[in-house]
Amino acid sequence: MARLHVSGHIRRVGNGLALLIPVREAKKVGLAAGDPVDAVIQGGAPDPFGLLRDLPYAPFDRRREKLWRERV
Numbered sequence: 001m002a003r004l005h006v007s008g009h010i011r012r013v014g015n016g017l018a019l020l021i022p023v024r025e026a027k028k029v030g031l032a033a034g035d036p037v038d039a040v041i042q043g044g045a046p047d048p049f050g051l052l053r054d055l056p057y058a059p060f061d062r063r064r065e066k067l068w069r070e071r072v
Contacts, residue, residue, distance in 0.1 A: 002029035007045070 004025055010017045019041070021031065031037065 002031075004029045004031070 004021070006019065006021050006025060008019055010019055012018075026032070
């Protein structure tokens with residue numbers, strides 16, 4: 001069984017609700033229209049604060065990042 005993680009907004013479709021699966025993501029796991037699936041729906045989105053807490057802090061340095069100079 002292939003695993004697919006999709007985040008999105010619930011939409012009203014007719015008298016029901018739907019969560020759209022992007023075609024690109026569906027093709028990655030071999031899903032097509034009419035295929036049976038088993039889903040676990042979890043309400044709410046994760047809190048964005050603290051998502052980067054495990055990354056070490058490093059101040060931005062344009063010379064180290066080798067970015068193009070800003071032009072006037």
